[in-house]
Amino acid sequence: MKRIYFRVEYCDGCRACETVCRERHSGSRVLFMDREEEPVSSARITVERQGGTYWAVVCQHCAEAPCVGACMTGAMQYGDEGEVIHRVDRCVGCWMCVMVCPFGAVLPQPEERKAAKCDCCAGERRPACVAACSRQALWYGSPEEFEEKTAGDGHALSHYR
Protein backbone atom coordinates (compact mmCIF):
# COMPACT_ATOMS: atom_id res chain seq x y z
CA MET A 1 0.00 0.00 0.00
CA LYS A 2 1.25 3.47 -0.84
CA ARG A 3 1.69 6.11 1.78
CA ILE A 4 3.24 9.50 2.29
CA TYR A 5 6.78 9.54 3.60
CA PHE A 6 8.58 12.50 5.02
CA ARG A 7 12.30 13.17 4.97
CA VAL A 8 13.11 15.69 7.62
CA GLU A 9 16.42 17.02 6.28
CA TYR A 10 14.84 18.10 3.00
CA CYS A 11 12.11 20.23 4.52
CA ASP A 12 12.65 23.97 4.74
CA GLY A 13 9.28 24.71 6.28
CA CYS A 14 7.71 26.45 3.27
CA ARG A 15 4.32 24.94 4.16
CA ALA A 16 3.26 24.62 0.54
CA CYS A 17 1.93 21.19 1.52
CA GLU A 18 -0.43 22.71 4.08
CA THR A 19 -1.69 25.27 1.60
CA VAL A 20 -2.48 22.85 -1.20
CA CYS A 21 -3.98 20.38 1.24
CA ARG A 22 -6.34 23.00 2.56
CA GLU A 23 -7.29 23.91 -0.99
CA ARG A 24 -7.80 20.29 -2.01
CA HIS A 25 -10.09 19.67 0.95
CA SER A 26 -12.09 22.86 0.67
CA GLY A 27 -15.51 23.00 -0.90
CA SER A 28 -14.46 25.26 -3.74
CA ARG A 29 -11.02 23.75 -4.23
CA VAL A 30 -9.81 27.18 -5.21
CA LEU A 31 -6.70 28.49 -3.57
CA PHE A 32 -7.30 31.51 -1.30
CA MET A 33 -11.06 31.26 -1.83
CA ASP A 34 -10.99 28.39 0.62
CA ARG A 35 -10.39 30.83 3.43
CA GLU A 36 -13.70 32.53 2.78
CA GLU A 37 -15.68 29.36 3.24
CA GLU A 38 -17.66 28.40 6.28
CA PRO A 39 -16.47 26.42 8.05
CA VAL A 40 -12.93 27.22 7.02
CA SER A 41 -11.35 24.11 5.57
CA SER A 42 -8.20 22.92 7.23
CA ALA A 43 -5.10 21.12 6.10
CA ARG A 44 -4.71 17.47 6.99
CA ILE A 45 -0.96 17.74 6.85
CA THR A 46 0.69 20.10 9.28
CA VAL A 47 4.24 21.33 9.51
CA GLU A 48 5.51 21.54 13.04
CA ARG A 49 8.64 23.30 14.08
CA GLN A 50 11.11 22.98 16.85
CA GLY A 51 14.15 25.21 16.74
CA GLY A 52 15.38 25.07 13.17
CA THR A 53 13.82 21.72 12.43
CA TYR A 54 10.54 21.28 10.60
CA TRP A 55 8.64 18.11 10.28
CA ALA A 56 5.43 17.22 8.58
CA VAL A 57 2.72 15.38 10.42
CA VAL A 58 0.44 13.29 8.26
CA CYS A 59 -1.53 10.04 8.51
CA GLN A 60 0.75 7.02 8.14
CA HIS A 61 -2.04 4.58 7.33
CA CYS A 62 -0.74 2.23 10.01
CA ALA A 63 -1.17 -1.47 9.33
CA GLU A 64 -2.74 -1.86 12.75
CA ALA A 65 -4.06 1.60 13.27
CA PRO A 66 -4.81 2.76 16.81
CA CYS A 67 -7.46 5.12 15.45
CA VAL A 68 -9.41 2.26 13.88
CA GLY A 69 -9.39 0.36 17.17
CA ALA A 70 -10.39 3.41 19.17
CA CYS A 71 -13.12 4.69 16.86
CA MET A 72 -16.44 3.98 18.54
CA THR A 73 -18.56 4.95 15.53
CA GLY A 74 -17.04 2.88 12.75
CA ALA A 75 -15.93 6.08 11.00
CA MET A 76 -12.30 4.95 10.92
CA GLN A 77 -12.05 1.79 8.91
CA TYR A 78 -9.57 -0.01 6.70
CA GLY A 79 -10.01 0.33 2.96
CA ASP A 80 -9.51 -2.45 0.46
CA GLU A 81 -5.77 -1.91 0.31
CA GLY A 82 -5.33 -1.60 4.04
CA GLU A 83 -5.38 2.20 3.97
CA VAL A 84 -7.18 3.94 6.80
CA ILE A 85 -10.36 5.63 5.63
CA HIS A 86 -12.25 8.20 7.63
CA ARG A 87 -15.96 8.12 6.85
CA VAL A 88 -16.77 11.62 7.93
CA ASP A 89 -20.54 11.13 7.88
CA ARG A 90 -20.19 8.65 10.73
CA CYS A 91 -17.92 10.81 12.86
CA VAL A 92 -19.41 12.41 15.98
CA GLY A 93 -16.32 14.26 17.19
CA CYS A 94 -15.60 12.20 20.30
CA TRP A 95 -11.84 12.58 19.71
CA MET A 96 -11.04 8.97 20.55
CA CYS A 97 -8.87 8.86 17.39
CA VAL A 98 -7.14 12.10 18.35
CA MET A 99 -6.45 10.55 21.73
CA VAL A 100 -4.59 7.56 20.31
CA CYS A 101 -2.83 8.65 17.10
CA PRO A 102 0.85 8.59 18.10
CA PHE A 103 1.72 10.90 15.22
CA GLY A 104 -0.86 13.51 16.13
CA ALA A 105 -2.06 13.16 12.55
CA VAL A 106 -5.79 13.07 13.23
CA LEU A 107 -6.95 16.63 13.69
CA PRO A 108 -9.96 17.67 15.72
CA GLN A 109 -12.25 20.20 14.06
CA PRO A 110 -14.37 21.32 17.00
CA GLU A 111 -16.63 23.59 15.00
CA GLU A 112 -17.78 20.79 12.76
CA ARG A 113 -17.53 18.20 15.53
CA LYS A 114 -15.60 16.01 13.13
CA ALA A 115 -12.10 14.69 13.04
CA ALA A 116 -10.07 15.16 9.87
CA LYS A 117 -7.12 13.34 8.44
CA CYS A 118 -5.22 12.66 5.24
CA ASP A 119 -7.03 10.62 2.61
CA CYS A 120 -4.05 10.61 0.23
CA CYS A 121 -6.23 12.76 -2.05
CA ALA A 122 -8.38 9.74 -2.77
CA GLY A 123 -8.78 9.05 -6.44
CA GLU A 124 -5.75 11.02 -7.51
CA ARG A 125 -2.49 9.56 -8.71
CA ARG A 126 -0.39 11.62 -6.35
CA PRO A 127 -1.44 13.51 -3.21
CA ALA A 128 -1.47 17.28 -3.68
CA CYS A 129 1.05 17.87 -0.89
CA VAL A 130 3.59 15.55 -2.44
CA ALA A 131 3.16 17.17 -5.83
CA ALA A 132 3.62 20.59 -4.25
CA CYS A 133 6.74 19.74 -2.29
CA SER A 134 9.54 21.32 -4.30
CA ARG A 135 12.18 19.99 -1.92
CA GLN A 136 10.92 16.44 -2.21
CA ALA A 137 10.73 16.16 1.53
CA LEU A 138 7.39 14.48 0.98
CA TRP A 139 7.38 11.31 -0.98
CA TYR A 140 4.60 8.97 -2.01
CA GLY A 141 4.93 5.27 -2.67
CA SER A 142 4.98 1.80 -1.20
CA PRO A 143 7.31 0.88 1.65
CA GLU A 144 9.39 -1.21 -0.78
CA GLU A 145 9.76 1.67 -3.21
CA PHE A 146 10.66 3.98 -0.37
CA GLU A 147 13.30 1.60 0.91
CA GLU A 148 14.78 1.28 -2.57
CA LYS A 149 14.71 5.00 -3.21
CA THR A 150 16.28 5.92 0.09
CA ALA A 151 18.78 3.07 0.42
CA GLY A 152 21.94 4.56 1.83
CA ASP A 153 20.23 7.90 2.36
CA GLY A 154 21.02 8.81 5.90
CA HIS A 155 18.35 11.45 5.86
CA ALA A 156 15.47 9.09 5.36
CA LEU A 157 13.20 8.86 8.30
CA SER A 158 13.10 5.56 10.01
CA HIS A 159 10.32 6.12 12.46
CA TYR A 160 7.62 6.94 9.96
CA ARG A 161 6.59 3.43 9.21
Add this chain to the structure above:
Amino acid sequence: MRYLIIGNSAAGIFAAETIRGLDPQGRITMISKENTVPYSRCLTSYYLGREIPAERMYIRNTDFYEALGIEFLGDTAVQVEAGERRVLTQSGRVVPYDKLLIATGAAPVRPPLEGMDLEGVFQLRTLEDAQAIVRYAEEDRREEENGDAEQETERVQEVVVIGAGLVGLKAAHGLHERGLKVTVVEFADQIMPQSLDTTAAQIIQRVLESHGYRLILQEKVVKIQGRPSTDGRQAVSGVVLSSGERISCRMVVMAVGVRPETGLVAGSSMAVKQGIIVNERMETSLQDVYAAGDVAEGYDFLWASLRINALWPVATSQGVVAGCNMTGLKREHEGSMSLNSADFYGVGVISAGILHPREEHEQVLSFLEPRRNQYRRLVLREGRLVGMLIVGEVRGAGVLTGLIRKKAKVGETVREWLKGSGGHPAYVPGRERGGV
Protein backbone atom coordinates in the same frame (compact mmCIF):
# COMPACT_ATOMS: atom_id res chain seq x y z
CA MET B 1 -11.56 -25.24 13.35
CA ARG B 2 -14.75 -24.20 15.14
CA TYR B 3 -14.56 -20.77 16.72
CA LEU B 4 -17.24 -19.61 19.09
CA ILE B 5 -17.53 -15.99 20.18
CA ILE B 6 -19.98 -14.93 22.85
CA GLY B 7 -20.83 -11.24 22.51
CA ASN B 8 -21.14 -9.16 19.33
CA SER B 9 -19.79 -5.84 20.54
CA ALA B 10 -16.34 -4.21 20.43
CA ALA B 11 -14.25 -7.21 21.51
CA GLY B 12 -16.38 -9.76 19.67
CA ILE B 13 -16.48 -7.90 16.34
CA PHE B 14 -12.77 -7.18 16.23
CA ALA B 15 -11.97 -10.77 17.18
CA ALA B 16 -14.29 -12.15 14.50
CA GLU B 17 -12.79 -9.91 11.82
CA THR B 18 -9.29 -10.87 12.88
CA ILE B 19 -10.10 -14.58 12.84
CA ARG B 20 -11.73 -14.34 9.43
CA GLY B 21 -8.72 -12.48 8.08
CA LEU B 22 -6.33 -15.18 9.28
CA ASP B 23 -8.47 -18.26 8.74
CA PRO B 24 -10.74 -17.98 5.71
CA GLN B 25 -12.00 -21.56 6.13
CA GLY B 26 -12.68 -21.73 9.87
CA ARG B 27 -16.22 -21.99 11.15
CA ILE B 28 -17.17 -18.96 13.21
CA THR B 29 -20.27 -18.89 15.39
CA MET B 30 -21.29 -15.81 17.33
CA ILE B 31 -23.85 -15.81 20.12
CA SER B 32 -25.34 -12.67 21.54
CA LYS B 33 -28.38 -11.92 23.57
CA GLU B 34 -28.57 -8.71 21.59
CA ASN B 35 -30.02 -9.95 18.34
CA THR B 36 -28.73 -7.14 16.13
CA VAL B 37 -26.17 -6.12 13.58
CA PRO B 38 -23.15 -4.88 15.58
CA TYR B 39 -23.73 -1.43 16.98
CA SER B 40 -21.80 0.88 19.28
CA ARG B 41 -23.24 1.37 22.73
CA CYS B 42 -21.03 4.47 23.04
CA LEU B 43 -23.39 6.13 20.58
CA THR B 44 -26.56 5.53 22.55
CA SER B 45 -26.32 8.91 24.24
CA TYR B 46 -25.95 10.65 20.87
CA TYR B 47 -29.12 8.90 19.78
CA LEU B 48 -30.91 10.08 22.92
CA GLY B 49 -29.89 13.62 22.08
CA ARG B 50 -31.06 13.26 18.46
CA GLU B 51 -27.50 13.98 17.43
CA ILE B 52 -27.51 10.91 15.21
CA PRO B 53 -30.36 8.87 13.73
CA ALA B 54 -30.91 5.32 15.01
CA GLU B 55 -29.35 3.68 11.98
CA ARG B 56 -26.03 5.42 12.57
CA MET B 57 -25.52 3.43 15.77
CA TYR B 58 -24.77 0.37 13.66
CA ILE B 59 -21.06 0.28 13.06
CA ARG B 60 -21.01 -2.51 10.52
CA ASN B 61 -23.05 -3.19 7.40
CA THR B 62 -26.32 -5.08 7.67
CA ASP B 63 -24.75 -8.06 5.90
CA PHE B 64 -21.89 -8.21 8.42
CA TYR B 65 -22.47 -11.82 9.49
CA GLU B 66 -23.07 -13.10 5.97
CA ALA B 67 -20.16 -11.20 4.49
CA LEU B 68 -17.80 -12.71 7.03
CA GLY B 69 -19.39 -16.13 6.89
CA ILE B 70 -20.42 -16.03 10.53
CA GLU B 71 -23.23 -18.12 11.90
CA PHE B 72 -25.07 -15.77 14.27
CA LEU B 73 -27.29 -16.99 17.08
CA GLY B 74 -29.46 -14.51 18.93
CA ASP B 75 -29.42 -16.35 22.22
CA THR B 76 -28.07 -16.10 25.76
CA ALA B 77 -25.15 -18.29 26.77
CA VAL B 78 -25.86 -19.61 30.24
CA GLN B 79 -23.01 -22.00 30.94
CA VAL B 80 -19.53 -22.63 29.60
CA GLU B 81 -18.57 -26.28 29.91
CA ALA B 82 -14.88 -26.06 29.15
CA GLY B 83 -14.27 -29.73 29.93
CA GLU B 84 -16.74 -30.73 27.23
CA ARG B 85 -15.77 -27.80 24.98
CA ARG B 86 -19.30 -26.62 24.66
CA VAL B 87 -21.58 -23.80 25.66
CA LEU B 88 -25.18 -24.16 26.77
CA THR B 89 -27.73 -21.52 25.87
CA GLN B 90 -30.98 -20.34 27.32
CA SER B 91 -33.02 -21.73 24.44
CA GLY B 92 -31.50 -25.15 25.01
CA ARG B 93 -28.81 -25.14 22.35
CA VAL B 94 -25.56 -26.99 22.96
CA VAL B 95 -22.87 -25.24 20.95
CA PRO B 96 -19.54 -27.05 20.59
CA TYR B 97 -16.24 -25.27 19.97
CA ASP B 98 -12.53 -25.77 19.51
CA LYS B 99 -11.68 -22.20 20.57
CA LEU B 100 -13.98 -20.04 22.63
CA LEU B 101 -13.93 -16.29 23.18
CA ILE B 102 -15.93 -14.83 26.03
CA ALA B 103 -16.66 -11.22 25.09
CA THR B 104 -19.76 -10.70 27.18
CA GLY B 105 -18.77 -7.24 28.36
CA ALA B 106 -20.31 -5.67 31.42
CA ALA B 107 -23.71 -4.77 32.75
CA PRO B 108 -24.78 -1.74 34.78
CA VAL B 109 -24.71 -2.09 38.54
CA ARG B 110 -28.18 -1.96 40.06
CA PRO B 111 -27.86 -0.59 43.58
CA PRO B 112 -30.38 -1.81 46.14
CA LEU B 113 -32.25 1.46 46.26
CA GLU B 114 -35.84 1.92 47.28
CA GLY B 115 -37.90 2.60 44.17
CA MET B 116 -35.59 0.89 41.65
CA ASP B 117 -38.51 -1.05 40.20
CA LEU B 118 -40.67 1.97 39.50
CA GLU B 119 -41.70 2.79 35.98
CA GLY B 120 -39.36 5.47 34.66
CA VAL B 121 -36.15 4.13 36.19
CA PHE B 122 -33.68 3.40 33.41
CA GLN B 123 -30.08 2.56 32.75
CA LEU B 124 -28.10 3.30 29.60
CA ARG B 125 -26.11 0.38 28.30
CA THR B 126 -27.86 -1.10 25.29
CA LEU B 127 -29.67 0.04 22.20
CA GLU B 128 -32.80 -1.33 23.85
CA ASP B 129 -32.20 0.81 26.94
CA ALA B 130 -31.86 3.89 24.75
CA GLN B 131 -35.01 3.04 22.80
CA ALA B 132 -36.92 2.48 26.03
CA ILE B 133 -35.85 5.87 27.35
CA VAL B 134 -36.92 7.56 24.14
CA ARG B 135 -40.24 5.73 24.12
CA TYR B 136 -40.97 6.71 27.71
CA ALA B 137 -40.15 10.33 27.07
CA GLU B 138 -42.15 10.44 23.82
CA GLU B 139 -45.17 8.57 25.13
CA ASP B 140 -45.84 11.22 27.68
CA ARG B 141 -45.40 13.89 25.07
CA ARG B 142 -48.22 12.36 23.08
CA GLU B 143 -50.48 12.55 26.08
CA GLU B 144 -49.76 16.21 26.20
CA GLU B 145 -50.77 16.59 22.58
CA ASN B 146 -54.17 15.14 23.42
CA GLY B 147 -54.76 18.41 25.14
CA ASP B 148 -55.90 16.74 28.32
CA ALA B 149 -55.05 19.27 30.97
CA GLU B 150 -54.60 16.70 33.69
CA GLN B 151 -52.25 14.58 31.67
CA GLU B 152 -50.14 17.50 30.64
CA THR B 153 -48.36 17.37 33.96
CA GLU B 154 -47.46 13.77 33.18
CA ARG B 155 -44.94 14.49 30.51
CA VAL B 156 -41.30 13.92 31.25
CA GLN B 157 -39.68 17.28 31.71
CA GLU B 158 -37.24 16.57 34.44
CA VAL B 159 -34.80 13.75 34.80
CA VAL B 160 -32.31 12.84 37.50
CA VAL B 161 -29.15 11.04 36.49
CA ILE B 162 -27.46 9.17 39.31
CA GLY B 163 -23.70 9.09 38.84
CA ALA B 164 -21.46 11.65 37.13
CA GLY B 165 -19.00 9.30 35.50
CA LEU B 166 -18.52 9.32 31.73
CA VAL B 167 -21.67 7.29 31.07
CA GLY B 168 -23.76 9.38 33.47
CA LEU B 169 -22.63 12.64 31.92
CA LYS B 170 -23.06 11.35 28.38
CA ALA B 171 -26.58 10.23 29.28
CA ALA B 172 -27.21 13.63 30.86
CA HIS B 173 -25.95 15.32 27.72
CA GLY B 174 -28.23 13.27 25.48
CA LEU B 175 -31.27 13.96 27.66
CA HIS B 176 -30.43 17.64 27.86
CA GLU B 177 -30.13 17.82 24.07
CA ARG B 178 -33.55 16.18 23.93
CA GLY B 179 -34.91 19.13 25.83
CA LEU B 180 -35.23 17.71 29.34
CA LYS B 181 -34.17 19.48 32.49
CA VAL B 182 -31.31 17.43 33.84
CA THR B 183 -30.01 17.07 37.38
CA VAL B 184 -26.98 14.87 38.01
CA VAL B 185 -26.32 13.57 41.51
CA GLU B 186 -22.81 12.37 42.32
CA PHE B 187 -21.51 10.90 45.55
CA ALA B 188 -17.90 12.00 45.02
CA ASP B 189 -16.74 15.59 45.46
CA GLN B 190 -16.24 16.09 41.71
CA ILE B 191 -17.65 14.93 38.40
CA MET B 192 -15.88 12.12 36.51
CA PRO B 193 -13.80 11.20 39.55
CA GLN B 194 -12.10 8.35 37.72
CA SER B 195 -10.90 10.27 34.72
CA LEU B 196 -10.44 13.88 35.81
CA ASP B 197 -8.68 15.79 38.56
CA THR B 198 -10.56 18.50 40.45
CA THR B 199 -9.35 21.35 38.25
CA ALA B 200 -10.51 19.68 35.05
CA ALA B 201 -13.72 18.57 36.72
CA GLN B 202 -14.50 22.14 37.73
CA ILE B 203 -13.97 23.42 34.19
CA ILE B 204 -16.33 20.82 32.73
CA GLN B 205 -18.80 21.38 35.54
CA ARG B 206 -18.91 25.11 34.74
CA VAL B 207 -19.45 24.34 31.07
CA LEU B 208 -22.35 22.03 31.89
CA GLU B 209 -23.87 24.43 34.38
CA SER B 210 -23.69 27.27 31.89
CA HIS B 211 -25.87 25.10 29.64
CA GLY B 212 -28.45 24.65 32.36
CA TYR B 213 -27.49 21.35 33.97
CA ARG B 214 -27.80 21.08 37.71
CA LEU B 215 -24.92 19.13 39.25
CA ILE B 216 -25.13 18.02 42.85
CA LEU B 217 -21.93 16.67 44.39
CA GLN B 218 -21.28 14.78 47.61
CA GLU B 219 -24.85 13.66 47.83
CA LYS B 220 -26.54 10.31 47.55
CA VAL B 221 -29.96 9.48 46.30
CA VAL B 222 -31.47 7.57 49.19
CA LYS B 223 -34.83 6.84 47.67
CA ILE B 224 -36.73 7.05 44.42
CA GLN B 225 -40.33 8.07 45.03
CA GLY B 226 -43.30 6.88 43.08
CA ARG B 227 -46.95 7.61 42.50
CA PRO B 228 -49.66 5.81 40.55
CA SER B 229 -49.24 6.24 36.80
CA THR B 230 -51.91 6.21 34.09
CA ASP B 231 -51.52 2.48 33.44
CA GLY B 232 -52.04 1.58 37.06
CA ARG B 233 -48.39 0.95 37.83
CA GLN B 234 -46.21 3.03 40.10
CA ALA B 235 -44.11 5.57 38.27
CA VAL B 236 -41.25 7.82 39.31
CA SER B 237 -42.25 11.13 40.81
CA GLY B 238 -39.01 12.26 42.40
CA VAL B 239 -35.90 11.38 44.34
CA VAL B 240 -34.84 12.10 47.89
CA LEU B 241 -31.22 13.02 48.61
CA SER B 242 -29.15 12.29 51.70
CA SER B 243 -29.46 15.97 52.62
CA GLY B 244 -33.22 15.52 52.77
CA GLU B 245 -33.82 17.58 49.64
CA ARG B 246 -36.48 16.23 47.31
CA ILE B 247 -36.12 16.66 43.57
CA SER B 248 -39.21 16.22 41.51
CA CYS B 249 -38.67 14.26 38.29
CA ARG B 250 -40.42 11.79 36.02
CA MET B 251 -37.39 9.80 35.01
CA VAL B 252 -34.27 8.46 36.69
CA VAL B 253 -31.23 7.16 34.86
CA MET B 254 -28.88 5.03 36.93
CA ALA B 255 -25.22 5.30 35.98
CA VAL B 256 -23.25 4.14 38.96
CA GLY B 257 -20.84 1.83 37.23
CA VAL B 258 -20.68 -1.54 35.53
CA ARG B 259 -19.88 -5.08 36.55
CA PRO B 260 -18.34 -7.74 34.27
CA GLU B 261 -20.78 -10.29 32.87
CA THR B 262 -19.16 -13.42 34.28
CA GLY B 263 -22.32 -15.37 35.13
CA LEU B 264 -21.78 -17.94 32.40
CA VAL B 265 -18.57 -19.20 34.03
CA ALA B 266 -19.89 -19.12 37.59
CA GLY B 267 -19.37 -22.44 39.27
CA SER B 268 -16.57 -23.42 36.88
CA SER B 269 -12.93 -23.59 37.89
CA MET B 270 -12.05 -20.55 35.76
CA ALA B 271 -9.98 -17.93 37.55
CA VAL B 272 -12.18 -14.90 38.08
CA LYS B 273 -11.51 -11.90 40.30
CA GLN B 274 -13.60 -8.89 39.35
CA GLY B 275 -13.45 -10.01 35.74
CA ILE B 276 -12.18 -13.11 34.02
CA ILE B 277 -8.43 -13.18 34.47
CA VAL B 278 -6.48 -13.23 31.22
CA ASN B 279 -2.81 -13.29 30.35
CA GLU B 280 -1.14 -11.27 27.59
CA ARG B 281 -2.48 -13.68 24.97
CA MET B 282 -6.01 -13.19 26.32
CA GLU B 283 -6.08 -16.79 27.51
CA THR B 284 -8.15 -17.56 30.57
CA SER B 285 -7.09 -20.16 33.10
CA LEU B 286 -9.01 -22.81 31.13
CA GLN B 287 -7.62 -24.34 27.99
CA ASP B 288 -8.85 -22.96 24.65
CA VAL B 289 -11.01 -20.37 26.35
CA TYR B 290 -10.15 -16.71 25.80
CA ALA B 291 -11.71 -13.54 27.16
CA ALA B 292 -11.51 -9.93 25.95
CA GLY B 293 -13.11 -6.56 26.60
CA ASP B 294 -15.05 -5.32 29.61
CA VAL B 295 -15.44 -8.85 30.97
CA ALA B 296 -11.68 -9.47 31.07
CA GLU B 297 -9.29 -8.49 33.80
CA GLY B 298 -5.95 -8.10 32.08
CA TYR B 299 -2.63 -6.42 32.64
CA ASP B 300 -2.48 -2.65 33.06
CA PHE B 301 1.08 -1.67 32.18
CA LEU B 302 1.06 1.55 34.19
CA TRP B 303 -0.26 0.04 37.37
CA ALA B 304 1.76 -3.10 36.63
CA SER B 305 -1.11 -5.24 37.82
CA LEU B 306 -4.38 -6.75 36.70
CA ARG B 307 -7.08 -4.17 36.21
CA ILE B 308 -10.24 -3.77 34.18
CA ASN B 309 -10.15 -0.75 31.92
CA ALA B 310 -13.69 -1.01 30.61
CA LEU B 311 -13.13 0.99 27.45
CA TRP B 312 -13.88 0.63 23.78
CA PRO B 313 -10.24 0.79 22.52
CA VAL B 314 -9.13 -1.73 25.13
CA ALA B 315 -11.91 -4.11 24.09
CA THR B 316 -11.06 -3.87 20.38
CA SER B 317 -7.32 -4.35 20.88
CA GLN B 318 -7.89 -7.29 23.19
CA GLY B 319 -10.33 -8.73 20.65
CA VAL B 320 -7.67 -8.54 17.94
CA VAL B 321 -5.06 -10.26 20.13
CA ALA B 322 -7.52 -12.95 21.21
CA GLY B 323 -8.50 -13.52 17.58
CA CYS B 324 -4.87 -13.95 16.51
CA ASN B 325 -4.08 -16.43 19.25
CA MET B 326 -7.27 -18.39 18.63
CA THR B 327 -6.11 -19.06 15.08
CA GLY B 328 -2.67 -20.08 16.31
CA LEU B 329 -0.86 -16.85 15.45
CA LYS B 330 0.98 -15.89 18.62
CA ARG B 331 0.35 -12.31 19.64
CA GLU B 332 0.79 -10.57 22.96
CA HIS B 333 -1.18 -7.61 24.21
CA GLU B 334 1.06 -4.79 25.35
CA GLY B 335 -1.20 -4.12 28.31
CA SER B 336 -3.92 -1.55 28.68
CA MET B 337 -4.18 1.78 30.39
CA SER B 338 -7.01 4.04 31.33
CA LEU B 339 -7.93 6.32 28.40
CA ASN B 340 -10.90 8.64 28.08
CA SER B 341 -12.13 11.19 25.65
CA ALA B 342 -15.23 13.33 25.53
CA ASP B 343 -16.41 16.67 24.28
CA PHE B 344 -18.83 18.89 26.11
CA TYR B 345 -20.13 21.80 24.05
CA GLY B 346 -16.88 22.24 22.21
CA VAL B 347 -14.65 21.76 25.22
CA GLY B 348 -12.68 18.60 24.59
CA VAL B 349 -11.34 16.52 27.43
CA ILE B 350 -8.87 13.69 27.14
CA SER B 351 -7.19 11.82 29.93
CA ALA B 352 -4.84 8.88 29.97
CA GLY B 353 -2.90 6.84 32.45
CA ILE B 354 -2.25 7.78 36.04
CA LEU B 355 -3.61 11.15 37.08
CA HIS B 356 -2.85 11.25 40.74
CA PRO B 357 0.75 10.67 41.70
CA ARG B 358 1.06 8.21 44.53
CA GLU B 359 4.75 8.05 44.96
CA GLU B 360 7.28 10.65 45.86
CA HIS B 361 9.24 10.31 42.67
CA GLU B 362 6.20 11.24 40.63
CA GLN B 363 6.02 14.82 39.49
CA VAL B 364 3.10 16.88 38.24
CA LEU B 365 3.44 19.61 35.62
CA SER B 366 0.43 21.69 34.78
CA PHE B 367 -0.81 24.70 32.87
CA LEU B 368 -4.13 26.40 33.42
CA GLU B 369 -5.85 29.15 31.49
CA PRO B 370 -9.34 29.14 32.98
CA ARG B 371 -10.79 31.90 30.81
CA ARG B 372 -10.19 29.86 27.69
CA ASN B 373 -11.13 26.58 29.37
CA GLN B 374 -7.61 25.34 28.71
CA TYR B 375 -5.92 22.99 31.10
CA ARG B 376 -3.02 20.61 30.68
CA ARG B 377 -1.59 18.32 33.28
CA LEU B 378 1.19 15.79 32.99
CA VAL B 379 2.28 13.23 35.54
CA LEU B 380 5.88 12.08 35.29
CA ARG B 381 7.56 9.18 36.97
CA GLU B 382 11.33 9.48 36.96
CA GLY B 383 11.09 11.82 34.01
CA ARG B 384 8.83 9.55 32.01
CA LEU B 385 5.23 10.35 31.23
CA VAL B 386 2.72 8.10 33.03
CA GLY B 387 -0.39 10.23 32.85
CA MET B 388 -1.91 13.20 31.05
CA LEU B 389 -5.03 15.28 31.09
CA ILE B 390 -5.99 17.85 28.50
CA VAL B 391 -9.01 20.11 28.58
CA GLY B 392 -9.80 22.45 25.72
CA GLU B 393 -7.66 22.13 22.61
CA VAL B 394 -6.98 18.41 22.38
CA ARG B 395 -4.97 18.36 19.19
CA GLY B 396 -1.91 16.15 19.44
CA ALA B 397 -3.11 14.33 22.55
CA GLY B 398 -2.24 11.03 20.90
CA VAL B 399 1.41 11.98 20.81
CA LEU B 400 1.35 12.06 24.60
CA THR B 401 -0.55 8.76 24.73
CA GLY B 402 2.20 7.38 22.51
CA LEU B 403 4.90 8.72 24.82
CA ILE B 404 3.22 7.01 27.76
CA ARG B 405 3.21 3.74 25.82
CA LYS B 406 6.82 4.13 24.74
CA LYS B 407 7.86 5.04 28.27
CA ALA B 408 9.78 7.87 26.67
CA LYS B 409 11.64 10.46 28.66
CA VAL B 410 10.00 13.84 28.49
CA GLY B 411 12.12 16.81 27.52
CA GLU B 412 11.86 20.33 26.21
CA THR B 413 9.30 19.86 23.43
CA VAL B 414 6.67 18.61 25.77
CA ARG B 415 7.51 21.14 28.43
CA GLU B 416 7.16 23.93 25.89
CA TRP B 417 3.88 22.57 24.66
CA LEU B 418 2.68 22.43 28.22
CA LYS B 419 3.05 26.19 28.47
CA GLY B 420 0.19 26.57 26.10
CA SER B 421 1.73 26.65 22.67
CA GLY B 422 -0.73 26.15 19.85
CA GLY B 423 1.10 23.34 18.11
CA HIS B 424 1.23 19.85 19.38
CA PRO B 425 3.75 18.05 21.53
CA ALA B 426 5.19 16.45 18.45
CA TYR B 427 7.72 13.78 18.36
CA VAL B 428 10.89 15.18 16.88
CA PRO B 429 12.56 12.63 14.65
CA GLY B 430 15.97 11.60 15.82
CA ARG B 431 15.63 13.16 19.23
CA GLU B 432 14.34 10.08 20.95
CA ARG B 433 17.52 9.54 22.86
CA GLY B 434 17.80 13.05 24.15
CA GLY B 435 14.18 13.11 25.22
CA VAL B 436 11.28 14.71 23.46
